[in-house]
Amino acid sequence: MTVKEKLARGELVLCMGLRQARTVDTAMIAAQAGFDCVYVDMEHSPISLETTSMICAGCHGLGITPLVRPPSHAADWISRALDGGAHGLIVPHVSSPAEASDLVSAARFPPLGRRSVMGPTPALAYKGMPLAEINKTLNAQTLLIVMIETPLGVEQAGEIAALDGIDMLLIGSNDLCTELGIPGEPDGRRRVQKAWQSARRRRHPRRRGAAEAAGRSWRALHHRRQRRRLSRGRGARRRSGAAQARVKGACDTHFHVFGPGDRYPARDPKLRYKPPFAPLEEYLGWAEKRGFARFVFVQPSAYARDNSCMLDAMRAIGHPCRGIVDVDEDTPERLLAEMHEIGVRGVRVNVSPVHPPEAGLAERLMPRIDRLEARSAELGWQLDFLLPGWLTEQMLPRLGALKVDFTLAHMGMFLAKDGPQQRGFQRMIEMLKSSRGYAKLTGVYRMSKTPGFSDARPMAQALIREVPDRLIWGSDYPHLSFAEQVDSDQLLALLAQWAPDEGTRRKILVENPARLFGF
Numbered sequence: 001m002t003v004k005e006k007l008a009r010g011e012l013v014l015c016m017g018l019r020q021a022r023t024v025d026t027a028m029i030a031a032q033a034g035f036d037c038v039y040v041d042m043e044h045s046p047i048s049l050e051t052t053s054m055i056c057a058g059c060h061g062l063g064i065t066p067l068v069r070p071p072s073h074a075a076d077w078i079s080r081a082l083d084g085g086a087h088g089l090i091v092p093h094v095s096s097p098a099e100a101s102d103l104v105s106a107a108r109f110p111p112l113g114r115r116s117v118m119g120p121t122p123a124l125a126y127k128g129m130p131l132a133e134i135n136k137t138l139n140a141q142t143l144l145i146v147m148i149e150t151p152l153g154v155e156q157a158g159e160i161a162a163l164d165g166i167d168m169l170l171i172g173s174n175d176l177c178t179e180l181g182i183p184g185e186p187d188g189r190r191r192v193q194k195a196w197q198s199a200r201r202r203r204h205p206r207r208r209g210a211a212e213a214a215g216r217s218w219r220a221l222h223h224r225r226q227r228r229r230l231s232r233g234r235g236a237r238r239r240s241g242a243a244q245a246r247v248k249g250a251c252d253t254h255f256h257v258f259g260p261g262d263r264y265p266a267r268d269p270k271l272r273y274k275p276p277f278a279p280l281e282e283y284l285g286w287a288e289k290r291g292f293a294r295f296v297f298v299q300p301s302a303y304a305r306d307n308s309c310m311l312d313a314m315r316a317i318g319h320p321c322r323g324i325v326d327v328d329e330d331t332p333e334r335l336l337a338e339m340h341e342i343g344v345r346g347v348r349v350n351v352s353p354v355h356p357p358e359a360g361l362a363e364r365l366m367p368r369i370d371r372l373e374a375r376s377a378e379l380g381w382q383l384d385f386l387l388p389g390w391l392t393e394q395m396l397p398r399l400g401a402l403k404v405d406f407t408l409a410h411m412g413m414f415l416a417k418d419g420p421q422q423r424g425f426q427r428m429i430e431m432l433k434s435s436r437g438y439a440k441l442t443g444v445y446r447m448s449k450t451p452g453f454s455d456a457r458p459m460a461q462a463l464i465r466e467v468p469d470r471l472i473w474g475s476d477y478p479h480l481s482f483a484e485q486v487d488s489d490q491l492l493a494l495l496a497q498w499a500p501d502e503g504t505r506r507k508i509l510v511e512n513p514a515r516l517f518g519f
Contacts, residue, residue: 003037003065004088004143004167013037015067019045024058027066037065042081043092044069049080056085057122067143072261073099074277078106079115085122088143090170093274095153096484097160100146104165107144109135112165143167149175152484246492247506251294251513252287254409254442254474257313258300267304272352275302278478280313286488287475294519297323298384300480301350307339314342322517324348324384329371336379345517346382346407347372353413353446355388362394369398376404382516383407389414389447393424400435405516407472410443411463416456417449425459432470438516439463441508442474444494445482453494460498464508471508472516 006013016035018026030038038059040052056066068086070077073093081089089107094100105113120126123138144165148157149172161169177183258264258278266275287295295317297310307325314323323344327336336344349369351361372383382405387395392412399406414425432439441460448456463471473495475488499505513519 002087002141004141006036007143007168015039017041018047018055022047022051022055024054026055027058027062027064030059030064031062035064037067037087039067039069039090040086041069043071049084052081052086053084053122056087060085060122060125065143067145072277073103074260074262075102075106076260077262078103082107082115082123082138082142083118083121087123087141088145088167090145090147092147092172093149093175094146094160095148095150096156097163098484100160100163100166103144103146104163107142108165109139112139145170147172150179151176156484246291247502247509248291249294250290250292250509251296251472251517251519252292252475252477253296253407253472253513253517254298254440255283255287255295255477256298256300256480257283257309258302258478259309259312264303264306264309266302267306268302271302272354273302273481275300276478276480276483280316283477284317286477290489290492293319294513294517295319295321296474296513296517297321298474299324299326299348301326301352311339311342311344314344320519322346322519326350329368329375336375340379340381344381346384347376348384348386350386351388351391353386353388353410353443355391357390362391362398365395366398373402373404380518385409387413389424393427396424396427396431399437400431402436405436405438407438407440407516409440410446410476411439411441411456411459413443413447414459416444416447416453416459419455420459420462425462429463429466432467438470438472438512439467440472440474441495441498443476444491445479445486457494457498460494464499464504468504468507469512472513473508 003013013036014034015037016026016030016033017039019041027038038055040047040055042049042052052068056068059066065087066085067088067090068081069090069092070081073091078089078091089103091103094103105115107113107115109115109117117131117135119131120128120134121138123141124134129137145168146160146166147170148154148160153160154176157169160166174183256278257280258275260277261275297314299307299310303309303326305326305328307327310323310325314321321343323339323342324346325339325344326348349365349372351365355361369383375381376383383402384407385392385395385399386409389412392408392414399408408428412425412428414422414428418425420426428439431437441463444453444456444460448454475491477488479486479488495505495508499508
């Protein structure tokens, strides 16, 4: 009887975790000690994929089920671990149904997922079987366990558990309690208990309507791209609005890409979010169908000043593009010239948009801004600012005096709840009228918390009315920290509401970006 079968029968299964032991004889030790399975923890150990595959092979001959905890959600980690002989995966840090459905897509063969077909595999002892039977057998045999380790995951545990292809939820108590601010206190917390109870209700086979609910959740959330193509409800209305905003030759002036974590690791020591796997191909699958033909990459804060992921994507995109990098003020001229050749046209000055007011911060930024201004002037580059609203207001005199073009992300990050009459926002508008600056109509969800971002509409329309020649639009894909609350179609539809006149949208989407970025 397999581990998956024992679990389905409610029987006890004993599993031995491996972090430092890296030899194939660990399978023998596990068997002699009475364990049912071994799981190789690649997230918290230096164990390689090659060693993992050898350990899995050692398990097969002893009746031990090999499980693997991959270091990331990347599809190549998922498929290679399974192709290497793992009978199941324990995937960490799953916080949403969308993330879980992507894992199902990577781990399951059609019709449940999109796992690439290998043929005879070590998981089946290389048995010669018809390909359809191999896929069916592996789909039934593979155990997919997702770890709930964040408050967001707790809130959505029921929806995650309801997805067809997810076999088990594992509460990662250490990370979860750390996220909740109660490290080392995993017991007796209502929110953890709520996740467990919610998951049980959604998966219990005797609960009326459970199967139908699971089916509905699966169809609605199976994959990000499929989800965006749904032709009902809000999705259809968003796409309709996005189609209305469409303008030939449009430019998305603010988006990010994230590659596989093993190739492009996060570099920011004060990381505010878990970097997603958001490859260029997925972004283009949306953008090209919405009529976008020009693109401006922006370096995400997670990579700090390692611009390699973005530069690689710029080389591969196959469309006219520009890039905004994050570099040291004294970066060698040779490297800047190489970046310019690829299409880089600016440098980012990035302060967390949720940074609380801090005396003296504006003054401490001045040396970097002064140096980057001089170097950008030599290259014909611009400066791109992401600042909290309070800091934007403090910086307005310096920004207005810049001798190079510059942009302000997210409408300067002035909070929508304070309205368009707030002093800093009005001063920004006046500054834009007489400077080389542009405001980005981006990231509205970062400045507004009302349904439909309704309180941001007066602010966007004030900008459109006062400085239409100084505005550009960006999707802010992949909507870091907000991906489960908003999508790019919704944001593009908002532009159609803010600027119903096609001529105005043409300025924002085509003419202004062409002038600013030299397309």
